[in-house]
Each structure stands twice: as C-alpha cells, then as structure tokens.
Amino acid sequence: MTPFYRFQFYLFALMAIGAALLFVTRRSPVSAALWLVNVMFALSGLYVMLDAPFVAAVQVLVYAGAIMVVFIFVVMLLNLGRPGQLPDLREVAPRLGAGVVGIAILANLLAVRRDALPTVALEPHADNVVTPVAELLFSDYLLAFELTSIVLLVAVVGAVVLAKRKAAP
Amino acid sequence: MTAPVVLSALAVDLAAWFPRHDPQQAPESVYTFAVASAIKMLIVFTLYMLGVALLTLAERKVSAWIQDRRGPNRAGPFGLLQPVADGLKNLMKEEVRPAGADKWLFIIAPMLAFIPAMLVWAVLPLATPLPTPWGLIDMAVATLPVGYLFMLAVSSLGVYGMVLAGWSSNNKYSLLGSLRSSAQMVSYEIALGMSTIPVLLLAGNVSLDAIIAQQAHMGWNVLSLTVAWFIFLVAAFAETNRLPFDLPEAEAELVAGYHTEYSGMKFSMFFIAEYANMATMSGLMAALYFGGWDIPFTQWDNEAPYSVLKTLATLSMFAAKTGVFLFLFMWVRWTLPRFRYDQLMTLGWGIMLPLALGYILVVATATLALDWLGVPRDWRFTMSLLALNVVLTALLLLWGDRGRLVSPASARLDARELARRRARSTVAPSTAMGAPSARVLATASDTEAQQAPAAQEVGA
Numbered sequence: 001m002t003p004f005y006r007f008q009f010y011l012f013a014l015m016a017i018g019a020a021l022l023f024v025t026r027r028s029p030v031s032a033a034l035w036l037v038n039v040m041f042a043l044s045g046l047y048v049m050l051d052a053p054f055v056a057a058v059q060v061l062v063y064a065g066a067i068m069v070v071f072i073f074v075v076m077l078l079n080l081g082r083p084g085q086l087p088d089l090r091e092v093a094p095r096l097g098a099g100v101v102g103i104a105i106l107a108n109l110l111a112v113r114r115d116a117l118p119t120v121a122l123e124p125h126a127d128n129v130v131t132p133v134a135e136l137l138f139s140d141y142l143l144a145f146e147l148t149s150i151v152l153l154v155a156v157v158g159a160v161v162l163a164k165r166k167a168a169p
Numbered sequence: 170m171t172a173p174v175v176l177s178a179l180a181v182d183l184a185a186w187f188p189r190h191d192p193q194q195a196p197e198s199v200y201t202f203a204v205a206s207a208i209k210m211l212i213v214f215t216l217y218m219l220g221v222a223l224l225t226l227a228e229r230k231v232s233a234w235i236q237d238r239r240g241p242n243r244a245g246p247f248g249l250l251q252p253v254a255d256g257l258k259n260l261m262k263e264e265v266r267p268a269g270a271d272k273w274l275f276i277i278a279p280m281l282a283f284i285p286a287m288l289v290w291a292v293l294p295l296a297t298p299l300p301t302p303w304g305l306i307d308m309a310v311a312t313l314p315v316g317y318l319f320m321l322a323v324s325s326l327g328v329y330g331m332v333l334a335g336w337s338s339n340n341k342y343s344l345l346g347s348l349r350s351s352a353q354m355v356s357y358e359i360a361l362g363m364s365t366i367p368v369l370l371l372a373g374n375v376s377l378d379a380i381i382a383q384q385a386h387m388g389w390n391v392l393s394l395t396v397a398w399f400i401f402l403v404a405a406f407a408e409t410n411r412l413p414f415d416l417p418e419a420e421a422e423l424v425a426g427y428h429t430e431y432s433g434m435k436f437s438m439f440f441i442a443e444y445a446n447m448a449t450m451s452g453l454m455a456a457l458y459f460g461g462w463d464i465p466f467t468q469w470d471n472e473a474p475y476s477v478l479k480t481l482a483t484l485s486m487f488a489a490k491t492g493v494f495l496f497l498f499m500w501v502r503w504t505l506p507r508f509r510y511d512q513l514m515t516l517g518w519g520i521m522l523p524l525a526l527g528y529i530l531v532v533a534t535a536t537l538a539l540d541w542l543g544v545p546r547d548w549r550f551t552m553s554l555l556a557l558n559v560v561l562t563a564l565l566l567l568w569g570d571r572g573r574l575v576s577p578a579s580a581r582l583d584a585r586e587l588a589r590r591r592a593r594s595t596v597a598p599s600t601a602m603g604a605p606s607a608r609v610l611a612t613a614s615d616t617e618a619q620q621a622p623a624a625q626e627v628g629a
Contacts, residue, residue: 030274034329053315054318064322068329068332127314127374127376128379129314129315
C-alpha cells in the first residue's frame with residue numbers, strides 16, 4: 001500500500017466506524033438513519049480505493065435509496081415524536097443478544113489470520129467495469145443470481161398482496 | 170539569494186512538476202492531473218452558479234413573455250442584475266428558526282437539497298478533450314468509468330434535503346409537503362432509472378463517455394429510444410418538482426410545502442436547488458438521449474486530432490442542447506395545470522413503470538433480433554429501431570388518448586360514452602363551471618369530461 005492509499009484507507013475506515021457508533025447511539029431515529037447513510041458513503045469510499053467503482057456506486061445507489069424508504073416509514077407510520085418523548089423500545093434480552101453476536105463477530109475477525117484470507121490478483125484496468133461482474137454473475141454464480149431474483153420477486157408479490165388486502169369488516 | 174534566483178529555481182521546479190507532453194495524449198504527471206482537476210472544478214462551479222442565477226431571471230422573463238408582460242427590467246440592462254438584487258435581499262433578511270425545530274437538520278437540509286444536483290455535473294462530459302502543452306485534458310471534471318451509476322446514485326440523494334427540511338421544521342404543512350415530495354420522487358426515480366436502461370443496452374457500458382461515443386457513431390438515442398426519452402422527460406419533471414408535478418409545494422393546499430418555515434438565504438438555497446436540479450436534468454437529457462456534445466450530421470468533431478476549436482464548438486453544442494431543455498421546463502410550467510395527487514401516483518406506478526419495463530423488454534428483443542439479422546451497428550441499426558419507435562409511439566398515443574385529447578374538445582361523443590362520463594364525474598357540470606377552486610384542481614381530462622356534455626348540449 002502506498003502512503004496515499006494507506007491515508008485514504010484510514011480516513012474512510014475511521015469515518016465508517018465513527019458514523020456507525022453515532023448511528024447506534026442516537027436516540028432520534030431520523031438522525032440515526034442519516035448517520036447510517038454516512039456509513040454507507042464511507043464504505044463506498046473504501047470500495048473506490050479498492051479499485052471497485054461499480055460496487056461503490058451500487059452501494060450508494062441501493063443503500064441510500066433503501067434508507068430513504070426506512071426513513072419515510074419511520075416518519076410516516078411509526079408517528080414518532082421528538083427524541084425527548086421517545087420511550088426506549090429495547091429490552092434487556094435483545095440487548096444482551098445483540099452484544100453477544102457483536103462480540104462473536106469481533107472475535108471471529110480477530111481470530112482470522114491475515115495470510116489465511118484469499119488473495120486475488122489485480123485485474124488489468126478495464127474500460128468497461130460492468131463486463132467482469134456480468135460475466136461472473138451469468139456463469140459461475142448463475143444459480144445464486146436467479147435464486148436471489150426469485151426471492152426478490154416473492155417479496156414484491158408479497159408486498160403487493162399485503163397492500164391490496166381489504167381490512168376485515 | 171536574490172529574487173531572480175528564487176524565481177528561476179521555482180520555474181525549474183514547476184517545469185519538473187508539470188512536464189510538457191504530447192497534446193494529443195493524456196498527461197502522465199499526477200500533478201498536472203490534480204491541478205487540471207482543480208481548475209475544472211472552479212470553472213464548472215462558477216459557471217454553474219452563474220447559470221443558475223441567470224436561470225431564475227430567465228424563468229421570470231419567459232413567464233412574462235408567455236403572459237404578455239415585460240418581466241423584471243429595472244435592475245441593470247434588460248433586468249440582467251435582477252439575480253444580484255434578489256441575492257442581496259435574501260442575504261439581508263433575518264433567518265428565522267421555528268420553535269421546536271431540530272437545529273442541525275434544519276440547517277443542513279437546504280445544503281442537502283442543493284449539493285446532489287451540483288455533484289452530477291462532475292461526471293457529465295461537456296466537450297471533446299482539450300489539447301494543452303501539458304497533455305490532453307478531459308472536458309469532464311471527473312471521467313468516471315461508472316459515470317452513469319454515479320449520476321443515478323447522487324440524484325437519488327436529493328430527496329433527503331426535502332424530507333429533512335419538512336421533518337425538522339416542526340410544522341405540519343412542511344411535513345405533509347415533504348412526505349408528498351419524497352413519495353413522488355421515490356416513485357418517479359424508479360421510472361427514471363428504468364427509462365435509462367435501454368441506453369445502457371445500446372451502449373453496452375456505464376461510462377458516459379462511451380454512451381456519447383455510441384450516439385456519435387450510431388445516431389442520437391432519441392431516435393432509437395424515443396419512448397424511453399419520453400418516460401425520462403416525464404420523470405424528470407416529477408423529479409424536479411416542477412409543474413405539472415409541483416404537488417410538494419401546492420400553494421393552495423400546503424402554504425409552500427417543505428420550505429414553509431425557511432427564510433432568508435436558506436430559503437434561497439431551496440430556490441437555487443430547484444433550478445440546479447432543472448439544469449442537471451437538462452444536461453442529463455442532452456447527454457443520454459441527444460448525443461451530449463456531438464454535433465449532428467458530421468463526424469468532424471468525433472475524430473482525433475483534437476483542437477481548441479473542436480472543444481469550443483462541442484461545448485457550445487452541449488450548452489445549446491441543455492438550454493433547449495431548460496426552456497422546455499419553463500414553457501411547460503407556464504402552460505400546464507397541476508395534476509391531482511392520486512393522478513400523479515397512478516401515472517407513476519400504473520403507467521410509467523410498466524411502460525418503462527415493457528420498453529426494456531422490447532428494446533432488448535429488438536437489439537438481439539437486429540444483431541441476429543446481421544444489421545451493422547451504424548445508422549441502419551438506428552433507423553430500424555426508429556421505425557419500431559414510430560409504431561410504438563403511435564400506439565402509445567392512441568392508447569393514452571383513447572379519443573380524449575388529440576380529438577378536439579368540441580368533438581361529439583356517442584351517447585353511451587357521454588352517459589359513462591356523466592356518471593363518473595362527481596362534480597355536476599354547472600357547479601364545476603361556476604366554482605373556480607374546483608376548476609383549478611380538475612385536470613385536463615376531467616375538465617374536458619365536464620365540458621364535453623355542455624358542448625354537446627350547445628351543439629344540439
């Protein structure tokens with residue numbers, strides 16, 4: 001890693017961790033959602049530094065849009081008031097569970113030895129960034145790709161069915 | 170050390186940092202790249218802000234022209250200094266922060282509305298590369314290999330500004346306005362994204378340079394993808410919250426929508442954001458469907474060697490195309506009435522999205538079929554797609570119209586259709602004629618449905 005890349009890596013990594021910490025500690029759901037957008041941007045910056053601009057752009061496109069929907073959902077449906085009046089919905093058991101899962105993931109990350117991770121040779125710089133992704137998706141990972149499509153389709157159909165259902169008289 | 174020595178030493182350093190290079194080749198030095206990028210940023214930002222300021226004047230001039238007035242003509246020659254006067258006035262005004270407003274979100278909302286619109290201009294190729302003694306400089310601030318995706322991603326962020334403005338104002342009108350605007354923008358964003366997929370199908374790349382090169386080679390996408398362009402146009406009006414889709418700030422219902430509580434320069438920021446969005450959408454339309462900087466009927470501008478003249482010519486071409494669409498935005502604003510909210514949503518989800526999805530299928534099939542038939546990818550390919558588009562557009566117009574709009578308002582309706590429309594219109598024709606508020610809310614088709622019986626009776 002050249003010093004330039006190392007600087008960028010730490011910059012975006014610190015941004016991501018800082019924003020993530022703020023995300024989980026905010027009481028107002030709206031500020032929390034905004035910090036989550038910030039995390040996504042920082043991750044996207046890391047992808048750019050890894051020479052994966054396609055993943056970076058899609059990261060912002062998909063997650064920023066998805067968070068927007070969560071946002072509208074929070075504001076419209078939950079009808080939350082100001083942060084001060086907000087009761088804490090979280091109970092002790094889920095908090096403990098989340099903590100255990102978090103520690104497990106952290107332990108996992110620490111236990112993984114760096115040299116055990118697969119190293120991938122750098123691809124030559126391509127003019128067309130979509131082709132490499134498409135080639136893999138439609139050959140090696142075709143089954144996974146189609147299965148994901150079906151899952152999404154089922155979700156869409158399910159959402160439409162739920163939305164169309166008339167309230168019981 | 171004397172001054173000349175220092176200066177000459179500096180000159181030697183500068184020459185080492187910015188080595189001379191073949192004007193027809195991209196510069197090798199990182200410093201040249203960095204300085205060129207910084208200069209481009211400054212120029213694009215300045216021109217963009219200047220252009221947006223002049224757009225506010227242009228809008229008032231165009232509206233005056235359409236309504237047979239003179240428009241602003243006091244400040245400076247032809248009122249050219251009017252934006253400066255407006256800006257000064259807004260700077261002087263007191264900024265009010267409503268009680269109970271979320272302080273930080275209230276402050277950053279206007280910025281979040283404005284910045285995404287401006288960011289898109291970072292990737293738009295404005296002209297052919299400019300040859301300089303230090304190498305060939307791209308005429309886009311950043312030539313991203315994922316320019317198209319960047320543009321989609323960034324333009325989807327504009328909605329945050331509006332939602333946050335409405336939510337943080339602690340005002341019910343603001344909140345209602347912002348929820349309307351977010352629902353509208355999220356809905357039409359899908360149609361907008363889907364309408365650009367056929368462009369990618371033809372270009373086979375997500376870089377805007379490649380998309381423009383393909384159009385310069387094959388003919389503009391508006392010919393080969395007319396229906397997609399139409400969907401993009403409608404969605405662009407909805408995305409920029411302009412008439413006939415300016416429901417988020419429907420004055421009669423919501424005071425001013427999401428920016429009700431804003432005053433002074435913050436209000437001005439939302440105003441600037443609206444025009445910035447218009448400029449961005451116009452630039453995108455020019456780049457995606459009208460060949461970007463391509464000059465039609467000649468290949469002179471597409472081939473090396475590049476020259477300053479070529480850069481200037483293509484730059485003016487791009488500016489002209491963008492200007493035409495900006496005028497279209499204003500023209501439509503002062504011509505069409507506003508949609509009703511349910512009509513807007515039905516149009517977005519029930520018509521635009523299925524249409525865009527179906528069109529992707531049609532274009533993909535047609536492209537495959539033409540490739541299979543061995544049609545070369547040049548003007549013949551475009552003309553074949555154009556023929557398909559003429560048929561599709563005619564069918565679309567016939568289906569969308571169903572004897573309502575293209576046929577004159579005085580056309581006679583048969584008895585059954587008349588009875589059906591009378592039963593459907595909830596407002597009796599006589600009251601609709603008399604009550605102006607009902608007339609304002611009614612759209613073209615409804616008004617016509619109510620007027621048609623009257624015309625029929627007069628005719629009989």
